[in-house]
Amino acid sequence: MATFSTLGLTAERAAALLDARELSCEELAAAYLERIAADDPALHAFLHVDPERTLEAARRHDASGRSGFAGVPIALKDLFCTRGVPTTAGSRILEGYRPVHDGDVVERCQDAGLVSLGKTNMDEFAMGSSTEHSAYGPTRNPWDPETVPGGSSGGSAAAVAAGLAPWSLGTDTGGSIRQPAAFTGTVGLKPTYGAVSRYGVVAFASSLDQVGPFALTVRDVAALYAIVAADDPRDTTNVGPAEAVVRPEGEDLRGLRLAVPRDQLTVGVDAGVLERFEEAVALAVSLGAEVGECTLPHASHGLAAYYLIAPAEASANLARYDGVRYGPRTDGPDVQAMYEATRHDGFGPEVKRRIMIGAYALSAGYYDAYYGQAQRVRTLIRRDFDVAFADYDALLLPTTPTPAFRFGAKLDDPLAMYANDVFTLPANLAGLPGLSIPMGTSDGLPVGLQIVGPAFSENRLFAVGHALERAIGFDPVPPRLQGVTS
Amino acid sequence: MALTEQEIRHVARLARLGLRDDEVERLGAELSSILAHVSAISALDLDDVPPTSHPLDLTNVLADDEPRPCLSTEEALLNAPDPAPEGFRVPPIGA
Incomplete structure (x- = not known):
């Protein structure tokens, strides 16, 4: 077996090593499993590994x-249903659950x-921006274990950044792929709403949720997107990609018209993030793009609209966790008491908070003022993007407005945690695709450029x-891991 | 925009969510602060703006009315915390 490190190894390169027979599938899988065994006790990117099952598939x-x-x-993020393999969505209320079916993207993989x-x-349940809301403990950021990896798909992002997997799948409802990609120096795509099937994906907010890939390069992200994006009749909101996926080759941006919505950058953006951003914009110009400015005048209402729509839809989606068909049950004298006790014991504080906001926003007398109004704001944000894309x-x-923050920094302040999604959630509200690529570092931590x-x-x-x-030429291997070989 | 204890308990009941007294108190404060923030949009005059319930312009389609394989009873009961031979056992309704 050739000496090699899984750190910085792209899926494309891994496939080339297999093609050239420098490695067997079993040796490649074993190298990742060794790395997971060595590093994941500290990182905690994985909730469930089954080395024998993995090696058997590789063989x-x-x-x-x-x-x-x-x-x-x-x-795979732990909200993709995997037949016979635990699927918890990071919640106690699904502890011990082993789905009897595979999700569509799992089948396609x-x-x-x-x-x-x-x-x-x-x-x-994908509610959070740090993995601190996992019922099984947080994941650490491979760049600095004192900081969060982002979330909600923090484990999928950290696994790729730390060389524990060449690529991974996550979901993005308000930024849950792009934000952790930015925090861990990886590439992440939130595809267009409807491009990837959500059959067999634990639902959070159904008009926003979308499945997408993490990898070390845009080419790998495109390749994994090509594998999972398809029309699946089992997801009635799914239409598949509009055209065949093209893995990018070109190195210039001639003929492309790009715009910076300057009105979004006025407050609360870290100075280092802004510096890297302006350098990236200047690079786009030097690569031949025409770069102009636009505005998204209603995006400032996006956070409020999002934090009504997402909890409202979540409160409905999470009604199914009632201690009857799956998951643990806490007994009570009658069925209502059993539901209430099971859900009390099974859900963590952030999930309870969002169920309560959602149930309140949907309750009699408030629906129009909250959920209805949020849906109208959503129309205004879509129109803002339509205007920008006309030119x-x-x-x-x-x-994101900042690099990765420290554990606990926003845990007791839900509004501060939610504000971290300010640049990512407009794309979810409008159903648009967003790609995050590393654009350098600020204070030694990676920061992301969103397209x-x-x-x-x-x-x-x-x-x-x-x-x-x-x-940009970003090196995705965290400096503190450089020189480590598997 | 402060929510009363009674409102919190009412919403928790709607959501079938049991709450301890300290959770009622904490959620009352947190929800009041979050709602104060998000209710800024209630003041916008949007009467002439249609709502977006869904980002794609989808038209309804009907599935072919053909029998397909589905879960067996055994599979459906596999994850149940208290399975009965042909169903899910639950405590009495409306005791």
């Missing part, structure tokens, strides 16, 4: 012959021959992201 690909990405490992390394940690091909924004495009413009985002990624 099947060695025996049966392989092509494409077959035999390349992957990590299996059909492509990807080998699952395990299920990754997350904020409970421009894509928008550039920082992914937002019109619905189903993923190929354009990949082209812009790839050219900028090449020009």
Whole structure:
């Protein structure tokens, strides 16, 4: 077996090593499993690993012959249903749950021959921006273990950044892929609403949730997106990608019109984030893009609209966790008491908070003032983007206003935690795709550049992201892990 | 925009969510502060703006009315905390 490190290893390179027979699928999977065994006790990116199952799947690909990405490992956020394999969504209320079915994206990964390394940690029911709301304890950021990896897909992001998986899948409802990608120096895509099936994905807010990939490069993100994006009749909101996915090759941005919504950058943005952002914008110009300015005048209401719509939909989606069909039950004298006790014991504080906001916003007498009004704001934000895209091909924004924050910094202040999503959630409200790529570091921590495009413009985002990624030349291996070999 | 203890208990009842007294108190303060923030949009005059319930312009489709395989009873009961031979056992309703 060749000496190699899983750190910084892309899926593309891993597939090339398998193609050249420098490694077997089993050796590749074993290298990741060794790395997980060594580093994950401290990092806690994974909630569930089953080395024997992983190695057995890898050996099947060695025996049966392989092509494409077959035999390349992957990590899955713990809200994708995996048949016979624990799926908790980071919640006590699903402790011990073993789905009897695979989610659509899980099936598609299996059909492509990807080998699952395990299920990754997350904020409970994807509600959070730090993984501190996981019922099973937080994940640490591979760049600095005193800071959060972002969330809710923090485990999937940290696993890729730390070389515990070459790529992974997460979900993004208000920024839960792009924000952890930015915090961990990885690339993350929130696809257009409807591009990827949500069949077998634990639901949070159904008009916002979307499945997407994490990887070390834009090309790997495009390749994994190509594997999972498809039309699936089992998800009635799903239409699949509008065109065949093109893995980006070009290194310039000639002919592209990009815009910076300057009105969004006026308050609360970290100085280091702004510096890296202006450098990235200047690079886009030097690569041949025409870069102008636009405004998103109603985006300032996005946070309020989001924090009504998402909890309202969550309060309905989470009604199913009642101690009857799955999960643990806390007994009571009658069925109402049993429901209340089970849900009291099963849900953590952030989930309770959002169920309560949502139930309140949907209750008689408040529906129009809150949920109805939030849906009207949503229309205004969509129109803002429509106006911008009449003149421009894509928008550039920082992914987050700050780099990764320290554990506990925002835990007792829900509004401060929610404000971290201010640049990511407008794309969810409008159903648009957003790609986050690393644009350098601020105080030694990675920061992300977000590229937002019109619905189903993923190929354009990949082209812009790839050219900028090449020009920025970011090294995705955290300095504190450099020199470590598996 | 402070929520009363009675309102918190009413909403918790609607959501079938049991709360301890200290949780009622804490959630009352937290929800009041969050609602004060988000209720800024209630003041906007948006009567002429249609709501967006869904980001895609979807039209309804009907599935073919053909029988398909579904979960077996055994599979459906596999994760139940208190399965009965042909169903889910629950405490008495409305005791």
